[in-house]
Amino acid sequence: MTSNLARYPLGAAVTLEELDADPHGPLAALREREPVSWVPVLDGWLVTRRDLCIQVMRDAGTFTVDDPRFSTAQVVGPSMLSLDGETHRRHRDPFAEALRGTELRDRLAQRVAQGARRLVAAFAPSGAAEIRRDLAGPLAVNVVADALDLLDVAPGTVLGWYDEIVAAVDRVSVGGEIGPGARSAVDALASHVSETILQDRGVLAEAAQTLADPEVVSNAAVMMFGGIETSEGMTTSVFWHLLTNPDGMAAVRADRSLGATAIEESLRLEPAAGRVDRYATVDTELAGAAIRKGDLVIVSLTAANRDPATFPDPDRFDLARPNARSHVAFAQGPHACIGSHLARLETQAALDAALDGWPGMHLADGATPPTGVVFRKPKSLPVRWDV
Numbered sequence: 001m002t003s004n005l006a007r008y009p010l011g012a013a014v015t016l017e018e019l020d021a022d023p024h025g026p027l028a029a030l031r032e033r034e035p036v037s038w039v040p041v042l043d044g045w046l047v048t049r050r051d052l053c054i055q056v057m058r059d060a061g062t063f064t065v066d067d068p069r070f071s072t073a074q075v076v077g078p079s080m081l082s083l084d085g086e087t088h089r090r091h092r093d094p095f096a097e098a099l100r101g102t103e104l105r106d107r108l109a110q111r112v113a114q115g116a117r118r119l120v121a122a123f124a125p126s127g128a129a130e131i132r133r134d135l136a137g138p139l140a141v142n143v144v145a146d147a148l149d150l151l152d153v154a155p156g157t158v159l160g161w162y163d164e165i166v167a168a169v170d171r172v173s174v175g176g177e178i179g180p181g182a183r184s185a186v187d188a189l190a191s192h193v194s195e196t197i198l199q200d201r202g203v204l205a206e207a208a209q210t211l212a213d214p215e216v217v218s219n220a221a222v223m224m225f226g227g228i229e230t231s232e233g234m235t236t237s238v239f240w241h242l243l244t245n246p247d248g249m250a251a252v253r254a255d256r257s258l259g260a261t262a263i264e265e266s267l268r269l270e271p272a273a274g275r276v277d278r279y280a281t282v283d284t285e286l287a288g289a290a291i292r293k294g295d296l297v298i299v300s301l302t303a304a305n306r307d308p309a310t311f312p313d314p315d316r317f318d319l320a321r322p323n324a325r326s327h328v329a330f331a332q333g334p335h336a337c338i339g340s341h342l343a344r345l346e347t348q349a350a351l352d353a354a355l356d357g358w359p360g361m362h363l364a365d366g367a368t369p370p371t372g373v374v375f376r377k378p379k380s381l382p383v384r385w386d387v
Contacts, residue, residue, distance in 0.1 A: 014037075028303070031303050036052060036291075041174075042298055045286075045296065049309075050305075052286060053300065053303070053328060062284055063278035063280060063297050066088075071172040075186065076165065076221035076222065079219045081226075098147075105341065112146075113349045115143070119353070120354055124387075131381040131382075131383055132232060136233075136350060139235070140231040144223065147203065147342065148203050161185040173374050189224070193216060231343045233375060233376065234267055234272045234347050235350045237267075238263050240270075241262065243381075245317050248319050259352065263344060264324040265324045271327070271329035272329070272376060273329070273331075275299060276298075280297055365382065366382050
């Protein structure tokens with residue numbers, strides 16, 4: 001380890017505080033000077049150049065998720081997110097097939113739009129709301145519950161489970177403990193999933209035909225915190241980017257078709273999941289870095305999405321950017337997000353509903369920019385509008 005520190009002083013200077021609050025400057029410096037860098041505070045290699053990030057994500061043979069240190073697996077158990085090869089496909093396929101179904105997507109599209117409008121209408125008379133907790137979060141919970149055919153459960157309860165799970169994943173990823181709160185949340189989710197399976201209908205019951213119940217629970221947890229955390233984050237962030245770019249907001253208000261572009265550009269600037277982790281299966285070399293078997297290799301989606309080689313003027317929110325959708329916010333390779341279509345649908349529904357129902361919407365006091373080491377989003381985004 002000492003030799004790594006001596007060889008990579010730039011990576012050695014990176015702090016968790018920078019990666020949490022405003023990582024873009026340090027990540028840009030690494031990408032330009034040291035695109036595969038040993039970062040001691042992460043105890044791993046950080047990959048920041050877009051082409052190298054894609055190479056790592058597509059090469060599951062050399063860079064695997066199947067390692068006991070994988071943070072999500074430590075919290076919820078082995079799942080499609082933490083397995084590779086045939087076992088990965090066995091875990092992933094029941095859920096991927098369900099989300100690919102045209103009938104399910106058409107049914108969910110209508111229900112997502114209706115759900116977003118109901119949430120917006122409930123706050124319309126008050127003239128004030130907090131985007132993350134009053135719109136993005138509840139909508140994400142309802143969509144995940146619908147997609148998984150979960151038995152009725154209060155959105156606040158589900159949000160409580162996922163808050164604990166996501167916080168534990170964040171802690172474990174930087175060397176912390178899982179904690180009793182997360183363990184209780186996983187147990188409560190397991191109980192609810194088991195009750196849902198007993199109804200013998202829906203996605204979870206179908207998955208139980210080929211997966212053991214604990215495997216269904218682990219994958220349901222992954223779908224939940226992926227579907228809630230990243231969808232909540234991407235929805236909240238697009239509101240942040242539009243509300244802090246008045247010209248962009250005016251353009252979307254005037255031409256709603258630009259909403260889809262705004263979502264892609266927001267995903268590029270601030271992917272809801274800022275990184276994905278892999279582990280080297282063999283000694284290998286990447287951009288001059290000598291990576292040893294077992295080393296943690298962290299793909300920075302945040303850095304890849306601002307690579308100027310692909311995105312000129314990468315720090316600017318640009319609704320005219322022709323290749324905004326070339327971002328890697330949903331990852332690539334065998335672990336590309338299976339819910340990307342649904343997440344886009346959800347964020348578009350929230351944006352349309354708010355623009356329709358909250359006229360003159362603008363930021364209120366207390367709004368915060370996106371933060372987070374692993375999962376990035378504005379933690380608070382209060383807004384006001386004309387009543």
